[in-house]
Amino acid sequence: MRQGDTIVVATKNAGKVREFAHAFGKLGLQVVSMFDYPNLPDVEEDGLTFAENARKKAKTIADALGQPVLADDSGLEVAALDGAPGVYSARYSGAGATDERNNAKLVEALSAAADKRPDAKDTLADGARLLSDARFVCALALYDPASGKYTEAEGYVAGRIIDKPRGSGGFGYDPLFWLPQYGRAMAELTTEEKQAISHRGGALQQLLGRMELASNG
Ligand SMILES: O=P(O)(O)OP(=O)(O)OP(=O)(O)OC[C@H]1O[C@@H](n2cnc3c(O)ncnc32)[C@H](O)[C@@H]1O
Ligand SMILES: [Mg+2]
Structure with a gap:
């Protein structure tokens, strides 16, 4: 990949597009997404793992467009819910x-059981309760239809679920995802700060290293 090149990301999530545009923009690369192509096939995300879904999204859209495509499948794994909602x-x-x-359902599902668990006793200064340990997972897959090859990476970030949303940045579950070591929720970080510590930022850094290796070798 060279400066000025365009990367197609197989996503319809505006929050992901913003984060990828930010990260690739720093490398001089443009990002386009499924919002820029009206007639792409729908992808049924029926995989049992994030990696499986990421591969399926990348391959389906790459085959339709006849060019390399990057896909992201990600989600939240909550300890007190045995890893749910996960790929769902x-x-x-x-x-x-x-x-x-989704956020309302998460707080509801955790609040009922929280009183019974020792790890749910802590509160923040504003009275918000810490309901469970959790982590975000991000699987990235880049598929090149010319070679039939995938380049893949995975990233994680650990945190705790709070029962009151905080912040207006990010997207999805970010307002409920408390980062104890930063004393802020994920939605209270700038895009730059989120990139530096997030599951997506970590996966992307790993992917970029693997892409470089792939193109050098
Ligand atoms: O499949 P595409 O079109 O990429 O968009 P999507 O929103 O459906 O994306 P996923 O299938 O990967 O589902 C990811 C879910 O996990 C949540 N999620 C993923 N990354 C997140 C992040 O960085 N912060 C907060 N929530 C996130 C997100 O809100 C979704 O509900
Ligand atoms: Mg999806």
Whole structure:
């Protein structure tokens, strides 16, 4: 990849587009997404893992466009929910799910059980309760239809779920994702700060290293 090149990201999530545009922009690369192509096929995200879904999104769109495509499948794994919502994070609150409804459902699901668990006793200065340990996961897959090869990476960030949203940055579950070591919720970080510590930022850094190796070798 060279300065000025365009990267196609197979996503319809505006928050992801913003983060990829920020990261690739620093490398002099443009980002386009599924918003820029009206007639792409729908991808059913029926994989059992983030990596499986990322590969499927990348390959489906890359085959349709006849060029390399990057895809991101990500989500939230909550300890007190045995890893749910996981690969179902986008659809957690059912048909017509929105970030707001997903967040409301998460707090509801955790609040009921929280009183019984020792790890749910802590509160923040503003009285918000820490409901469970959790982590964000991001799987990235870049598929090149010319070679039939995937380049893949995965990133993680650990935090705790709070019962009152904080901040207006990021997207998705970010307002409920407390980062104890920073004393802020993920939605209270700038895009730059989020990139430096997030599951997506970590996965992207790893992917870039692997792409460089792939193109040198
Ligand atoms: O599949 P595409 O079109 O990329 O967009 P999507 O929003 O459906 O994306 P996923 O299928 O990967 O689902 C990811 C879910 O996890 C949430 N999520 C992923 N990354 C996140 C992040 O950085 N911050 C907050 N929530 C995140 C997000 O809100 C979704 O509900
Ligand atoms: Mg999706």
